[in-house]
Amino acid sequence: MAAQQGPVVIVGAGQAGGWVALTVRSLQPDRPVILIGDEDHPPYERPPLSKDVLSGKATPESTYLKPLAHYAESGIDLRLGSRVAAIAPDDRTVTLSTGERLGYGQLVLATGMSPRPLVIPGADHPRVRTLRSMQDLAPIRQLLAPGHKVVCIGAGFIGLEIAAVAARSGCAVTVLEAAPAALGRVVSPEVSAALVRRHEQNGVAFRFGASVISIQDKSGMAEIELAGGDSLAADLVIVGIGGMPNCQLAEAAGIDCDNGISVDAEGRTSEPSIYAAGDVCRQFSLALGRTIRLESWQNAQNQAIAVGKHIAGVPEPYADLPWFWTDQYDDNFQIIGAPERWDRVVWRGMPDDDKFTAIYLDNGRVVAGNTLNNARDIRPLRQMIIDQAVVDPAVLQDTETALIKIQKLQAAI
Structure with missing residues (x-):
């Protein structure tokens, strides 16, 4: 059994937070578990948002880890639409934005990541969007109309996936990438070129080495200004230029962070009663022999399950190799290893x-x-x-x- 038997409080009700809660509950049926999330949806998987959910092939509810009713039925105190304002490690309490204080035996930070913002003049134009959560879907969907011009800034997974959905929706799509290749940080130039050609066969245009310097309004559309003087008009601009771990709560509580919340092989932070799981944490990888922060479906699930097991007193080493996948058009592309x-x-x-x-x-x-x-x-x-x-x-x-x-x-x- 775990050393501390006070409540397990989990900050962040995404995929990682959900799996920690479900794992602890399955191993310690009588342990109080409180799961706090700032969205209005129960824990869900994010990858389908930019693929089947955006295209309309799947419903938002199909991404839920468990139906909403499951949490109450299993005794998990799910607090949706709630936000943690502060952590007090010495007192083992968290304070919600409402002022309510909750004590914990162990705390898990599963706060995820946020899309890296585009820091240029005009980035707040109403037609400039990112896709990270359920609430981002509707404004994007309504602009994916046949004949509309869509510009994706960034040729990573999000940019390419939304480019594919937009092209299939009848939009004219251009992908702008500052680097010389798509997915340049994770695949070889030859593989990148092969994926780009498949997009081009579906009508998507690419501009590599493109530097966006500003976005202006032009009769309600977004006018994208590029270094060198070129410009592009767009009905929708998707920004997909990477993510930043949500470490603010941890940093304010004095927890060690380094492009992510630093955790040991068991998922424990520099505060012994506090763990971190999912996109937000940087962990030593037993499989790779180095520390790494992963933004992936596999890590959000399996590393979170490992943290839940450790909290419940049945530790199991987490030694998964990084694994990523993406669906674009009718293609499934996968990456194993990093x-x-x-x-x-x-x-x-x-x-x-x-x-x-x-x-x-x-x-x-x-x-x-x-x-x-x-x-x-x-x-x-x-x-x-x-x-x-x-x-x-x-x-x-x-x-x-x-x-x-x-x-x-x-x-x-």
């Missing part, structure tokens, strides 16, 4: 094929992989990365032999 470097990319298939696997090597060792419409290769890739397998590139390229077979043969050596 290498700091690689010196070669081996292809199973070709970049312009409708299905391929790209395997990243560092001195012959498998360090990461990407798949397009080829998800079955993720499991063997994960194992080869964990095993630090060194595989002959010619063997990896042999598409006549399933990658799972190659992995098993390599493991047997």
Whole structure:
């Protein structure tokens, strides 16, 4: 059993906060659990918002971890539309914006991240939007009309996913990216180029090395001014230039932060009774051997479950490899691993094929992989990365032999 048996208070009712609450409740049925969120929805998964929910293929309710009624039925005190104003670690209390104080045995900060703002003149134009939460959907949807001009600033996952939905909605779409490639921080230039070509085949235009200097109003539309003198008019501007961890509460309480709330391998912060989970925390990765902050569905769920287990007195090491996925048009693209470097990319298939696997090597060792419409290769890739397998590139390229077979043969050596 856990050392402290006071209430478990969780700040942030997103996916990570929800999984901490559900995990503690399943292991300690009589432990008071209070889950505090500033939205009006119960915990939900965010990735579908920029894909099936935005396109109308799925309802917002389909993203809920559990139906709203489940929390009351299971004894979780879910406080929606509530905000924590301060934490007092010495007293083990949190103060809500209403002035109410709550004591805790253990506290979990699952405060997530916020979209990085576009800091230029005119960034507050009413047609400039970000997509992070349910409340962001309606203003974006109403501007995804056939013939409308949509500009996505940033060629990361959010920008590309919304570009795909907008193109399918009949909009004229342009993606502006300051870097020389899409997804440049997470995939190789060859893989990036392959994904960009698939967007271009759907009518999306790209401008790399583009620097946005201001946004002005032009008859109600947004006029985007670029360095060099060019400009673009848009009915909708989507800003997707990264995220910032919501560390404000932790910092004010004297908790160590470094581009995220710093936690140990168990998810515990510099305050022993306080944990952090999900997008907001920077944790030592047992799989990678370094600290990392991850903004991913997998981490928001599995790392949060690990924190819940530790609080409930049944610790289990969290050693997942980073895993990311995105759906764009009819394509599913996945990334396994997060290498700091690689010196070669081996292809199973070709970049312009409708299905391929790209395997990243560092001195012959498998360090990461990407798949397009080829998800079955993720499991063997994960194992080869964990095993630090060194595989002959010619063997990896042999598409006549399933990658799972190659992995098993390599493991047997």
